[in-house]
Amino acid sequence: MATTTPGLVFHFPVAASPAKIPTLLRVLLYADAPVLKDSDLDQMALEQSTDKNRFDEARSLSEDLLGLIKKTKEGLMLTPRAQVLLKKRESVQYDLLHYIFYIAWNAEEPTKNARSWFYRTICDNLWRMQEVVLDRAMRQSFTQQLSDQIAQDFQEVPSVEKVSIGIQTMEGSREWLRNLMPAVIDTSGKKEETFHRRVTCSAELFLLALSHCFQLGGSEIGVDMLLSAQRREEISRLCLLELLQFDRILDWVLPIFPQFVSQGTRTGSYGRFVRLHRFVTVEDFA
8 A cells, every 4th residue: 555745646556557648548539529528438438348347537537638628618638649659559559658758757846747757766666677587575575666766756745754665556558558659567387477678669759768868868859969878778767668779779769760860970980869859849849
């Protein structure tokens, strides 16, 4: 059982599955009449889907954290980000949702989007473990580790010492990871799930991670930027990618998105350089 303080919420249930989000967006896109209330959208999605579990948690996440649904005087509307998502194939949709969720938390507003911090921290820690069986003993140990990180990263938040998380708190994050393609959660022939890094991801996710890494580092547009060991790790970690696959994926991505990124003009013993022509957002894939 998770205990929270006002404004600091880490828990999100399995019912907030990313698998429900494209369904919600399609229902809203093809609605015959304006959808005026959240509850109406939830019910319409339930009626039009083979998934018979409630949609309110996924819809709330889509509105409040992911920026996919907005409320207007005319009713609920899809954002440009949601429009892009719906045009992509399923595996790319889940990669884009992973990216949006992963980067939503900002240390300058620590109580806002704390569930994003929780998801990102779980992803980061699992990536560092490389491959690990997610049995009960591991999850109990992992929960204590997460509790320690909460105390450290949110020490300025009043009453943070009252926050407690249980072994079930990470189930929502596991559900998100289960939907990634290629998979990072393996269930084949085993009693317990296993996390492992993946050998590829979508070109869109890799480009977004590359852009995000350089933007956070204060890099400039249109100049050669070194792909240092730290940057390679940050990008691979966001993509949940095996580090040794980095250059192969980069070579694949460069000719796909020449309008956004190109090979750097500098070479040498320092390593490889790239040049961003603009910082990239999900909306740029329209």
